[in-house]
Amino acid sequence: MEILNDIWAALSVPDFYFAMFRSATPVLLTTLGAMVASRSGTNNIALEGTMLIASLVGVVVSAFTQSALIGFLGAVFSGFVISNILAYFVLKLKSNAVISGIAINTFASGGTIFVLYLITGEKGASTSLHSLKLPSINIPVIQDIPVIGTILSGHHILTYVAIILVAVIWYMFKYTKLGMHIRAVGESPDAAESVGISVKKVKYIALVISGILTGMAGAFLSMGYVGLFSSGMTAGRGYIALATQAIAAGNAVVGMFASLIFGFCSSLANYLQSSGIPLQFIQLMPYLIIIVVYTCYCAMVEKNKMKRQLNQKKGETHVK
Amino acid sequence: MNKKFTAVRLTCAFLIAFIITVAIIFSISEEPMTAISNLFLGPLQSKRYFFQVFASAVPIIFTGLALGLVFKSGNFSMIADASLYTGGVVAAAIAILLPMPMIIHPIFIFIAAAIIGGVIGSIPAILKVKFKANELVTSLMFNYVFFYIGIYIVNTFFVDRQAGTFASLKYSPTATLGNMISGTPLHFGFVIAVAVVIFLYILLYKTKFGYEIRISGSNPEFAKYSGINTSKVIILTQVIAGAVAGLGGAVEQLGMYQRFNWQDSPSYAWDGVIIAILSGNNPKFVPFAAFFLAYIRVGADLMSRRSDVQNELVSIVQAVLILFITAERFMAGWKQRQEAKKALKEEA
Numbered sequence: 041m042e043i044l045n046d047i048w049a050a051l052s053v054p055d056f057y058f059a060m061f062r063s064a065t066p067v068l069l070t071t072l073g074a075m076v077a078s079r080s081g082t083n084n085i086a087l088e089g090t091m092l093i094a095s096l097v098g099v100v101v102s103a104f105t106q107s108a109l110i111g112f113l114g115a116v117f118s119g120f121v122i123s124n125i126l127a128y129f130v131l132k133l134k135s136n137a138v139i140s141g142i143a144i145n146t147f148a149s150g151g152t153i154f155v156l157y158l159i160t161g162e163k164g165a166s167t168s169l170h171s172l173k174l175p176s177i178n179i180p181v182i183q184d185i186p187v188i189g190t191i192l193s194g195h196h197i198l199t200y201v202a203i204i205l206v207a208v209i210w211y212m213f214k215y216t217k218l219g220m221h222i223r224a225v226g227e228s229p230d231a232a233e234s235v236g237i238s239v240k241k242v243k244y245i246a247l248v249i250s251g252i253l254t255g256m257a258g259a260f261l262s263m264g265y266v267g268l269f270s271s272g273m274t275a276g277r278g279y280i281a282l283a284t285q286a287i288a289a290g291n292a293v294v295g296m297f298a299s300l301i302f303g304f305c306s307s308l309a310n311y312l313q314s315s316g317i318p319l320q321f322i323q324l325m326p327y328l329i330i331i332v333v334y335t336c337y338c339a340m341v342e343k344n345k346m347k348r349q350l351n352q353k354k355g356e357t358h359v360k
Numbered sequence: 361m362n363k364k365f366t367a368v369r370l371t372c373a374f375l376i377a378f379i380i381t382v383a384i385i386f387s388i389s390e391e392p393m394t395a396i397s398n399l400f401l402g403p404l405q406s407k408r409y410f411f412q413v414f415a416s417a418v419p420i421i422f423t424g425l426a427l428g429l430v431f432k433s434g435n436f437s438m439i440a441d442a443s444l445y446t447g448g449v450v451a452a453a454i455a456i457l458l459p460m461p462m463i464i465h466p467i468f469i470f471i472a473a474a475i476i477g478g479v480i481g482s483i484p485a486i487l488k489v490k491f492k493a494n495e496l497v498t499s500l501m502f503n504y505v506f507f508y509i510g511i512y513i514v515n516t517f518f519v520d521r522q523a524g525t526f527a528s529l530k531y532s533p534t535a536t537l538g539n540m541i542s543g544t545p546l547h548f549g550f551v552i553a554v555a556v557v558i559f560l561y562i563l564l565y566k567t568k569f570g571y572e573i574r575i576s577g578s579n580p581e582f583a584k585y586s587g588i589n590t591s592k593v594i595i596l597t598q599v600i601a602g603a604v605a606g607l608g609g610a611v612e613q614l615g616m617y618q619r620f621n622w623q624d625s626p627s628y629a630w631d632g633v634i635i636a637i638l639s640g641n642n643p644k645f646v647p648f649a650a651f652f653l654a655y656i657r658v659g660a661d662l663m664s665r666r667s668d669v670q671n672e673l674v675s676i677v678q679a680v681l682i683l684f685i686t687a688e689r690f691m692a693g694w695k696q697r698q699e700a701k702k703a704l705k706e707e708a
Contacts, residue, residue, distance in 0.1 A: 085496070133687035138436055138496065142633050143682035149627070150675025157670050158388060272624075279500040286497060320512035327504040335498065339491040 050311035054190040064303025066257040070281035073253035080246030081226040085141025088278025089148030094258025099171040099269040108172040119255020165270035210292040283334040373684035395667035402662035411544035417654035421553040422608025424635030426601040433597040434577035439499040440605035441629035442506035443477035447609025449510040452620035455535035477606015485598035528620035547615035560643040
């Protein structure tokens, strides 16, 4: 019962919802990236590693140039480069996308520490680097509204970018030629090829878009609120994005809500740290809840499919 | 032709990895020769280091076997990570809390760790069979869940509050595995690893169930129509893989440690991926692939102790190897030219 009180107390604070959006941002950006890749028919496991590399690059570039903007561009560019490497192996050399993704993640987890040590002489975190953060933004008018202002205004610039990108990606899939080509290639590569779409090119573009979006997520992690890089700081967010992406089933708006589930859980976890629940249970909660939601989603899809098949069979007998 | 092609491709992949490694060392190190000689020859310098290679190969033989088995059945679960970590926790718990006589103690631990590893391994498989949830996605997240549960168990029931860092109480001496060769870290876990290799080889290549696994992996449609219960194959392979990984975690703990101090999940499951790939998912070749990776690891540790190059270099080498070995079209041009040449010769 006490726990319920604690949860209720957390839910009644506007700051809770602010933290929810904050935690959801990197997952949301990566979910969008995973979605674009997945709709083109490539399962991009490399997101985790891409994000990790981008967060290191963002910190290093911003520390050396003393410009947050250039640091951000560096992070995004690193996402672009990694996705190109992945695309080269998957599309050109016909590697298994999942295994290549695991290779890139292995490379990222060791390689980032290797580079961090080269630059700072430390393996844990980039505390000795004077890196910069990207700014937060107050929205005029909205910031003055009580409660809603606290929740929606004053966020990190990339949080707003992510929300805008939800609309952009949604629009892209619904109304643009590129979006339709990506969907066509993902659903039926042979049919797409036969109407003159270059499957390889479209898949390449999709992978690059996913790399760039994930690069932004990396920049958010290390140039957002924390302002430093620490080894393994992505903590599975790239994998979570694979699940939220699957829940979204190609719809960017649903993807946003799925990411908010994760944001909600990790925000709640933060608020419950002072309660009596053991810390480890709080830490594992976001992962567990995403598994549950994802599995329920899969079960629902499967059930609908069965129903449809059953109905079809009924229909067939009617005709006969 | 195909065998020769595979050999040439493997050689080229190793060459590329070698060149990249040397290039990185030369570009960042002030003492590149020291670094290189330690990396490649370090393990041969003393008996201790050489047997250290065998000892380091033990946990990755287990994970290599586990992942190879899952890959062979055409699935893609990374749950070996959770099974191995939890296997280690189970080993620690029983080694500390349950007093038992010699020999029986480790055997009891191995059975318990394998069972729990198998149970954990079954979860993503069951979710896949029952709800069509992708086993890769769920296993990746279960790894975090079980990691935190493990930390919780150690922290609550047998943590050593006197130790400065995260560590459990000391294991009972009846539980730990003896050294096979004194003065070296090689322990009897190596024998267990080899026994599991033989067991899995027989299972995969000499039994009906092994045949079903291989067919399900290479041709799932055919498997279904020929009456193979694919759901059973999916679940059972992942249970066995989880049990192997759980056993590996226990063996590693009892062989190499006096107390449980895995503050982070060790990357053995991810190493298992490259070992499975190098061995072509065949248990027979797993020890050799594991020996190779362990050799480089021990060399890299020596390198980072004795020069200014850090041992994380290994993960870069690992990634390059995985990428090139699994690239289907890598060197395809070469193959085509060879075939064309051969054809021309035959015509002439």
